[in-house]
Amino acid sequence: MDVSRAKFFGATMKRPLIWIDLENSPHVPFFVPIIEELERAGCEVILTARDFAQTRELVARAGLNARIIGGEWGNSTPIKSFGLLLRAIRLARRMRSRNISLSVGHGSRGLLLASKMLRIPVLELYDYEGASVGLFNRLSTYVMTPEAISFSTLEKLGLVKEKHLTYPGLKEDVYVSNFQPDDSILRELNLDPSRIIITIRPPSRTAHYRSEESFRLFDELMQLLRERDDVQIVFLPREKNHPPAPSYSASLRRSGSFIIPPTAIDGLNLLYHSDLVISGGGTMNREAAALGVPTVTIFKGPMGAVDKWLIDSRKMIAINNAEEILAMLRKRERAAIRESSATKEIIIKTILRLADRSV
Numbered sequence: 052m053d054v055s056r057a058k059f060f061g062a063t064m065k066r067p068l069i070w071i072d073l074e075n076s077p078h079v080p081f082f083v084p085i086i087e088e089l090e091r092a093g094c095e096v097i098l099t100a101r102d103f104a105q106t107r108e109l110v111a112r113a114g115l116n117a118r119i120i121g122g123e124w125g126n127s128t129p130i131k132s133f134g135l136l137l138r139a140i141r142l143a144r145r146m147r148s149r150n151i152s153l154s155v156g157h158g159s160r161g162l163l164l165a166s167k168m169l170r171i172p173v174l175e176l177y178d179y180e181g182a183s184v185g186l187f188n189r190l191s192t193y194v195m196t197p198e199a200i201s202f203s204t205l206e207k208l209g210l211v212k213e214k215h216l217t218y219p220g221l222k223e224d225v226y227v228s229n230f231q232p233d234d235s236i237l238r239e240l241n242l243d244p245s246r247i248i249i250t251i252r253p254p255s256r257t258a259h260y261r262s263e264e265s266f267r268l269f270d271e272l273m274q275l276l277r278e279r280d281d282v283q284i285v286f287l288p289r290e291k292n293h294p295p296a297p298s299y300s301a302s303l304r305r306s307g308s309f310i311i312p313p314t315a316i317d318g319l320n321l322l323y324h325s326d327l328v329i330s331g332g333g334t335m336n337r338e339a340a341a342l343g344v345p346t347v348t349i350f351k352g353p354m355g356a357v358d359k360w361l362i363d364s365r366k367m368i369a370i371n372n373a374e375e376i377l378a379m380l381r382k383r384e385r386a387a388i389r390e391s392s393a394t395k396e397i398i399i400k401t402i403l404r405l406a407d408r409s410v
């Protein structure tokens with residue numbers, strides 16, 4: 052996308068400073084192309100990140116110059132709240148001497164609170180209305196969501212029309228549209244392309260919307276898949292301190308059928324070369340769906356509008372019992388990647404326009 056700096060910043064020609072916070076692993080691939088375009092348009096971008104899940108490793112892999120501030124705080128609500136406040140204070144201290152035009156996050160609560168402390172205009176994006184979005188709706192200067200989430204739903208959650216902005220498609224379209232497959236991931240993980248490759252990510256144990264039904268279904272699936280000698284599983288832990296249950300992982304790892312990547316990997320390449328993707332909800336399912344990979348959700352919490360849209364569009368399947376997966380265990384033909392820059396362009400133009408208001 053060719054973005055003219057003069058077009059967006061007019062006669063003032065000041066160099067806007069935009070602060071982006073990478074609070075979770077999915078934020079890294081999402082923001083990488085956005086950062087590149089903002090800098091090409093003449094903005095200065097400053098980055099912070101949280102040491103949570105694989106965020107630190109992905110930041111390093113992407114070559115981003117991000118200051119790591121804060122880490123994990125478990126699943127206790129009071130402790131998580133304390134950790135959030137502490138991180139927000141540390142972020143505010145870090146940014147208080149900077150003349151920031153706009154702060155941007157994808158569901159980053161630390162960035163939101165720090166921005167309010169410093170009176171910085173803040174744009175928060177999110178794509179799941181079932182999360183605790185009330186804070187974003189009340190405190191953000193602007194809120195941006197996929198068109199699939201109706202404003203009437205968000206209005207009930209405290210969002211006013213004047214703040215609301217939208218983009219078409221999925222947030223994953225921002226970076227999936229530029230994806231180039233590379234089969235080196237097969238060698239990197241010692242994957243056998245003749246076997247059925249299944250990438251699995253469990254439900255979250257720390258999310259407030261976690262569901263015990265999701266954990267039950269996940270365990271049943273793992274027990275079923277351990278009996279298959281034609282399957283190779285790539286397991287992507289959601290949290291560092293919650294490895295898979297040893298009752299089934301030990302035997303699978305001994306047989307070479309169960310692989311846990313030792314470091315952060317090229318996630319899109321793994322998904323593209325998978326025959327099936329199973330996840331307890333979240334970004335990975337939507338990435339797989341955007342790539343045209345057969346995708347199964349085992350999430351049993353409140354279903355979001357984006358996931359409903361994917362299911363209705365037959366880009367994702369929701370199952371209720373493990374046996375339903377049996378019909379999907381087969382090798383697949385790789386589909387061509389759909390190239391579209393519409394989502395990325397709208398998000399970038401929105402950020403530039405909002406930053407221009409503050410210059």
